[in-house]
Each structure stands twice: as C-alpha cells, then as structure tokens.
Amino acid sequence: xxxxxxxxxxxxxxxxxxxxWPYNFNVExxxxxxxxxxxxxxxxxLIAHVFEIYHxxxxxxxxxxxxxxxxxxxxxxxxxLWIIAGSALYHGANGLRLILNEAFGILLxxxxxxxYPYTPTSLSRNQKIAIYVIVLIxxxxxxxxxxxxxxxxxII
Amino acid sequence: xKVRIRRFDGQKEWWQDYEIDAKPSDTVLDILNRIRxxxxxxxxxxxxxxxxxxxxxGMVINGLPALACQTRIGELKTxxxxxxxxxxxxxxxxxxVDLTDFxxxxxxxxxxxxxxxxxxxxxxxxxxxxxxxQNLTFVQFDYCIMCGVCLAACPTVAIDPLFLxxxxxxxxxxxxxxxxxxxxxxxxxxxDDSHGVWRCHFAGACSYVCPxxxxxxxxxxxxxxxxxxxxxxxxxxxSVKPAELVQKAPPANAPKPPPFDFKIEGGE
Numbered sequence: 001x002x003x004x005x006x007x008x009x010x011x012x013x014x015x016x017x018x019x020x021w022p023y024n025f026n027v028e029x030x031x032x033x034x035x036x037x038x039x040x041x042x043x044x045x046l047i048a049h050v051f052e053i054y055h056x057x058x059x060x061x062x063x064x065x066x067x068x069x070x071x072x073x074x075x076x077x078x079x080x081l082w083i084i085a086g087s088a089l090y091h092g093a094n095g096l097r098l099i100l101n102e103a104f105g106i107l108l109x110x111x112x113x114x115x116y117p118y119t120p121t122s123l124s125r126n127q128k129i130a131i132y133v134i135v136l137i138x139x140x141x142x143x144x145x146x147x148x149x150x151x152x153x154x155i156i
Numbered sequence: 157x158k159v160r161i162r163r164f165d166g167q168k169e170w171w172q173d174y175e176i177d178a179k180p181s182d183t184v185l186d187i188l189n190r191i192r193x194x195x196x197x198x199x200x201x202x203x204x205x206x207x208x209x210x211x212x213x214g215m216v217i218n219g220l221p222a223l224a225c226q227t228r229i230g231e232l233k234t235x236x237x238x239x240x241x242x243x244x245x246x247x248x249x250x251x252x253v254d255l256t257d258f259x260x261x262x263x264x265x266x267x268x269x270x271x272x273x274x275x276x277x278x279x280x281x282x283x284x285x286x287x288x289x290q291n292l293t294f295v296q297f298d299y300c301i302m303c304g305v306c307l308a309a310c311p312t313v314a315i316d317p318l319f320l321x322x323x324x325x326x327x328x329x330x331x332x333x334x335x336x337x338x339x340x341x342x343x344x345x346x347x348d349d350s351h352g353v354w355r356c357h358f359a360g361a362c363s364y365v366c367p368x369x370x371x372x373x374x375x376x377x378x379x380x381x382x383x384x385x386x387x388x389x390x391x392x393x394x395s396v397k398p399a400e401l402v403q404k405a406p407p408a409n410a411p412k413p414p415p416f417d418f419k420i421e422g423g424e
Contacts, residue, residue, distance in 0.1 A: 010246070011245060011246055011317065012240070012241050012242070012243060012245060012246070012247045012253070013240070013243040013244070013314075014243060014244045014314040014315070014317075015315065016315055018243060018244070018311070018314040019311040019314040019315045020311070022311075023219065024218075024220050025220070025359075025361050025365075026360050026361060026364040028358065028359055028360035028361075028364075029311065029359040029360060029361045031359075032357055032358070032359035032360075035357065036357075098358055101358055101377050102358065102377050102380045102381065103380065103381060103384055104381065105377060105378055105381045108374045108377055108378070109374065110292075111292060111294065111295070111296045111297070111371075111374070112292070113295060114368060114369030114371075115369070118366070118367075118369025119369075120360070120363035120366070120369065120371040120373070120374065121374065122360060122363055122371050122374035122377065123363055123364060123373070127360075
C-alpha cells in the first residue's frame, strides 16, 4: 500500500493555533499568547504609521487627504487607537518582566532539589504576583486611555 | 467510565471510544493495559517501568501532556478521559510518537561532560569533586527522564520544528552549570541562535507539565543570562546554525537498513 508521505510526516496538533491556545495550561502561557497577539498588533500599527507619515513627503495636499480619510473613520479610529494603546501598555509591561527573567534571572527562584508535588519555582508566587501587578497597572492605564480618547471625541 | 482515544494506523486518524470499569486509584496506564487485554489488542502505546522513571508513557491526557503511569483517574475529576499522542511530534501509531528529532536535538547540545583536556577523563588521577552547594546549582536539571512531555506543551515547538526545545536546552544548562564541565564555548554555537535559547519566550508550559519537577523554563532563562554575559565579555558571534547540527529523521520512502544478522560465528 502506498504511504501518504505528507500525512505521515505531519506533526500531530502543531501550528499557530496550537501555539496560541493556552487552555488548560498555566497563567504564564496566557501571558505568552497575549504578548504575541499584542506584538502583531503593534507591528501592523507601525507599518500603517510609516505609511501614514510617508504622505507627509508627498506634500500638504496628500497629507490633508490622509488626515481626512482617518477623520472619516470617526469612532473606529479612536477604538483602533485604544486597542493600540492597550497593546503597547501590555507588551511593554510584560516585556519588562521578561527582561527581568531572562537577562537578570529575577523572579525565577534558585535551583532546588525537586520534591513532590514538584512545584516549579520559575512559575512560583513571585512570578504570579508580578503578572497580576502588570495586569492591574495595564488595566488602570488602559481604562484611563479609553476615557481620554472618548473625552477627545466629546462623548464624556 | 468512557475513554476516548485518538487512533492512527499509518493511514487514517479517528477517535475510538471504550467503556471501562475504573477505580479512582487506577492510573491511566492501568486503564490502557485493561483496554489492550480485554477490549482491543490493536491499541498501541509505550510503557516500561510503570513508576515514572523511564518516561515512556508520555501522552496528552484531557488536553494536558503528562505521564500515563503517574496520572490517577481520581485526580482528573472528569466523567470521561480523552487520550491523544503527544502534540508537536510525528505519530507512528495510536499513542506512539516518533522521538527521533527529540533525541537528535538532545544530542546536538552535547549532553556530556566536556573537559578542555580530554585525557583528564580517560586517565583521571583523582575524582572530580563538587561540593553539596555546587551540586544544588544543577542537580534539579539532572532529574530529566527524557519523556518528551515538555516539547508537547511548548508553544514555540508548535510553530518552529527546528527549535531545540526545553529538554535539550535544560540539559545544556545542566552541564554548563556543572563546575566540572568546560564545554560552554563548544555548546554556545548551537545555543546562541534564533532556533536556540532566543526562540524561547518563557511561556513556562514545559515546567508546568514536567512530571519530575525539572523546571526547564528556569534553566533556559539562566542559560540566556549566561550567554548574554559571555557575549558582552567576549563579543563573539555564532557561526554554526543548529539546523545544520540537528540530524533529520530519514524520509518515509528512504531505503531501510538491512536487518540485523543474529548469526553467531561458529554457531549453526
């Protein structure tokens, strides 16, 4: 019988969806997923922002046209900016936590002799506290950013 | 109790349900053995020690990678069990996965003691000693049983098959942290790469599922710290890519090696 080579070489349940699906796992894996998604949003925003700024070089008429196009989006422009602000806040704050972990070894705990029930020190209470503090700060600043943007629209 | 198993026969995949009598004290491996003995002898799975030492029975139990011999039915607290082969591996049959890439990745980080003068190991005049405090800096990572569960949980392995993975990187740190080892410069070419330590973004899932408490995520973060320190002091760049060092599994249509000749010289 001829073997279907592609099917045989397929890795079971791998790919982008598997990578971003944190269900059943630890809190850190949820932060990982959010970090990736916010990173993609920021990259897309940066590309769009460079494209927007590029119109400055085309003269005042082109710039006015771009501004008019963005202004015509109305509340959706503000919602977009709010999502970008939230992404930047989370990505920055969580990025700082990761730099502390990776470059300085902070919040990881020291190597220990494994003892049942094998609670990993790198995912210990300190790590969780750092995550919850980040989430609280980001939430507070994000709400403030939302109020600020809506105020700019004259809604508040 | 209903047991749902992901089956694969080399051609097609399907879910198969079994109805089994089970006690809360039974392990998932007990259930699998019961299915194979009484219900379906075609079911394939790996097992050996049945006590969490060999690492053969890694599989995904209710969506979480774990050892079947260490998971009791009572702990699961569910009416039914869903069993799948480990994620991110090629499946050979049913719950048996191909560990070739996994072992090659492990080998690529040179998981053995390296001395600058190899003769020291061949003709050692005295024992290489470590103090209990020094031992504590790496012994945690020495508990790895190579079950492969961490790679099934790792979200980065899911999108980058060339990523060395938590097991290999954890073992690299085990030897690098060992004061008797002098192989850091030999290993750094493989580790300091886009498919090496820097591909890890610390999701911590490997440490969360590790059945022996090895905490590979911690080892990888410490490894990053060591590599950063080394690069800042030495300013050397990596020249070899791990993709070149990791041997790939032979393709499915590759000619098979000749069968081993069991004849003994002088015998019949």
